[in-house]
Amino acid sequence: MPELDFDGAVAVVTGGGHGLGRAYAGELGRRGARVLVNDLDAEAARSAARDIADAGGVAVAETSSVADPAGGEAIIAAAVDAFGRVDVLINNAGVGRPKDFGDVGMDDVHLSLSVHLLGAYHLIVPAWRHMTAQGGGSIVNTSSSVGLFGQKRSAVYASAKMGVVGLTRVLAAEGAPLGIRVNAIAPVASSRMAADVYGKLDPKLDPARVAAVVLALAHRDCPVTGEVVSAGGGRLARILIATTDGYFSPDLTVEEAAAALPSVVAGETAVRVPTCAMDEIDLIRQCFPDLDGFPMPLR
Template structure:
């Protein structure tokens, strides 16, 4: 029980992958806040955890409701005095090709996935800073990392969560807050109709949840995108190629086309430690002394 004594909030955990996450974390010793938009669903999972010898409280709230999220966090603090883990799992789908997608459906999906995760993370951020310990897991997706037909809204929201993770990990580092992304592949209500029945049977959500032990334990990494499904684990990275210096002459566009193979050559690519690495490399290539990132912190 390596998470013994830790307090975890899992959003959207009234069923599917979120339920699997909550049950798994409880088995590892964590005390759970089971969040869902349905009080009945949240209470059902909380009872399941309690019946197995764990501790859990249920709280119904939309992750987009700042006041309700604040009340949920206050309830966890009143019950247990700390919050160690937040798993931003809540989400919805409104799949259509971009040509047929309404902007209302685009906004709704971005609001739940991105703004919901931001609202919940903000609600626990000061608590974790004061504790000098925290673990936040964003739920990204291969649809965001690599694209998927009919999921422009979902993909945009999921890739945005990677950007949120990158910055929060940098800002939380000196406070002991580690922030990562989980990219799951699991058979849930959201994937029925997308995958074959055979694939759905193989993609038991319970096979994803062990990834949370990696991302929430004492030795957790930070700024990692961990992909998990069907018992398989991998990491994904946003990389930067070595590129080449073209300069700013009148024919810079034509030169960039001519040197495209060199610009896009992935040999020697890196995973930047922070976003300003791109500018530092560009300035160094241009012969200008690059600023030091530490001065910006």
């Protein structure tokens, strides 16, 4: 199959000085993108940019924080000043503070939200303006299986990462007529943040295998938008947010609901995959025969 190139594209990678972000930035540079490498660690950002340049690519380093709106504006402005446009935005910057919920303080909450969820907003808002004006672009956000499926000692992190899923879904719908694709990655890779979480699996979790999926999502020819893709160790898979057919009674009572709940959550085989909230609401409409010809309008 032909190699995917990013010739002429400008890519912004946050948290690009270490781990996954560095893998993304390096591969983008190798494939012809001009890369802005953002990282709070100035030396790491400069080192990653030098590696790209030494390999024949073009890159600049930038050290603003994604945790505040001014930082997000500065990062995107630096890319536009250096290269004239922004075609790819990879929101990768992250921070981890695993704690039992009883030990969580509001400083933990504010830090995680400001980096993971608000940090995505801080970059997307200015990038969206440029992508809209130039006729399109690609955004890859970073979610996590921790947010989608849960994990002890990760309430704050999970909250932020699930918020990224909702943001991704909505922006994909709004971005489609503008030529802007928005997806999210749920990465599994050896990293400083993961530490020894993966045990004996860790050596098989090369960040390059996640970078392969991120670049596929970011490429101008990718037809996918609004998806959350799990990636790690060479495996990639679609993560679904779905609903079962459930239980229906037109005069549902508290007692009926209590009796039905165990079977409703027991893993029915009939699974629906709504494309948006109105699609899920339409499953209620389908329970009423008199509304058979009146599907919920998608928004």
